[in-house]
Amino acid sequence: MSNDIPKQNLTSPFDLNDDGYVWLKGNLHSHTTNSDGKPEPQERVDGYVNQGYDFLCVSDHYKITRTDTLTAPDNFVLVQGAELHPENPFGGQTHHFLAYNIDEDMDSKNMPPQHVINEVNRQGGSIWLAHPHWSSVNILRDTLPLTGLAGVEVFNTTCMWHGRGESSVHWDDWMNLIDRPLPTLGNDDSHAREQDNRDTYQGWNMVRVKERSAKAIIDALEHGSAYASTGPEIHDIQLKRVDDPGDDKQVVEATVRCSEARRIFAVCDTYGNQYVTDGTFEEATFTLRPNARWVRFEIIDPEGSKAWSNPFDLKKIGR
Ligand SMILES: [Zn+2]
Ligand SMILES: [Zn+2]
Structure with a gap:
């Protein structure tokens, strides 16, 4: 079992009953000519601005693309970061970590993975496991020996083109091994130009924040005040304990409200549930x-696009 220390307690974005919050949409994984991406950094930023996004990280391989070399409207947030690739001493492929809110470059290629994680955290940054399915990560072998990662990228558009875009099994596996919920990201990992219509504007994060700043956005993601999507909107999720009619125990009942859905899954560490009915619906209640x-x-x-909520710790749902 890992000695991992919880970095954050998760807070549902739907429990923040304060009018000061706004939802922002953003992509936190993209590449440019500063590494193996096709567009210049400014072209990448302009594309996401023009698509109505609120934030973007240009996360080139190994090296920070500095936000002060880029221009964007005042209400658009540029998150400074990079994708870092330490070697993997545990037997799997080279690591892919997304680092946000860092200011100093590091020689991640020649550093042990734990040193890279520690250095990002020392700088006050946040470091996440990127696309574990595409990277053939085995969580037990490659990730559990490490401490200090914030969470995992559950969806990655460019990996979807290679048939390995969704990492929900890795996410669930990791949470079960450390026995606590971990927050998630959904990203494009855009390398192509937008006119190629390949890996742009298809996977994003919806984040609930009080201010438009890189710190507020990454804090909200680390706290689970967010969800990932390729289309659907999640409007509300509420959980409460109710008497189990068939037993003398109490169970948790969950109600999800969202944009038009064809199916909703409640994914648990035991067995999941599916809500499906004739036609489409915008609300579902589950007994867990x-x-x-x-x-x-x-x-x-109805088009097959998907949204992923952050996990809820059922031990914390009041009796
Ligand atoms: Zn990668
Ligand atoms: Zn990448």
């Missing part, structure tokens, strides 16, 4: 299994 420790929700819309 009594021994489940965490639950997260996946919403599928």
